[in-house]
Amino acid sequence: MKAKEIKELINFIANSGLDEVNIETDEIKLHVKKQSEAVAKLVEQTHQPQVIQQPVSIPQQITTSPSTESAAPVKEDNTSTETNYITIKSPMIGTFYRSSSPESDAFVNVGDNVSNGSVVCIIEAMKLFNEIESEVSGKIVKVLVENASPVEYDQPLFLVDPS
Incomplete structure (x- = not known):
């Protein structure tokens, strides 16, 4: 930069x-x-x-x-004491989008099953659209962020039930 x-x-x-x-x-x-x-x-x-x-x-x-490592695509939170849900977090700051365009369907909805490597959302950062992939397989329990809203680094985006 x-x-x-x-x-x-x-x-x-x-x-x-x-x-x-x-x-x-x-x-x-x-x-x-x-x-x-x-x-x-x-x-x-x-x-x-x-x-x-x-x-x-x-x-x-x-x-x-200088960084020799590339940014991790998605961070996972360990299971919490209250639930068995895993949190998919934002790997960057930017604007959160649930679909690739306003006319398209959302990548995932509550109740959808996701697998490791499937795209769950897009985050726009500095005019670049970054596909965010799931690093866990399971069922989407909750979407924690509104479409087209700003997100911070490490902010929870989705709750996933791995069972």
Whole structure:
């Protein structure tokens, strides 16, 4: 990514209301986290600038490093103590779509059976449409996100009953 693209992405994240974002590609690993106001004030109070006369606060923390791994297509949550359902989570930030076009049927609906590798949704990120595949076989119990709504990294999308 170029510096301008990173800056635009940070501005988008700052305006989106997200508190933390992780992005991993073949070329870059990007972690953006907003500091709370209390932490920012603490930084201002404890920071003793030597050259600058006014206190400086850093509203966002950014770390980048080359990544040798590709982003995982879908993360699974271990079974919870209350249910035997497995959560399919978003591997990226973007816009969640249940179908490939507004006229098309949804990839999956509640009650549908999915198998390992079947497409369950699309997430649009930076004008790229990424098919999200299931890494578990089972029955869709619940769709946790509304169509065409923004999603965060690691946000639960579907509940799957593996039995």
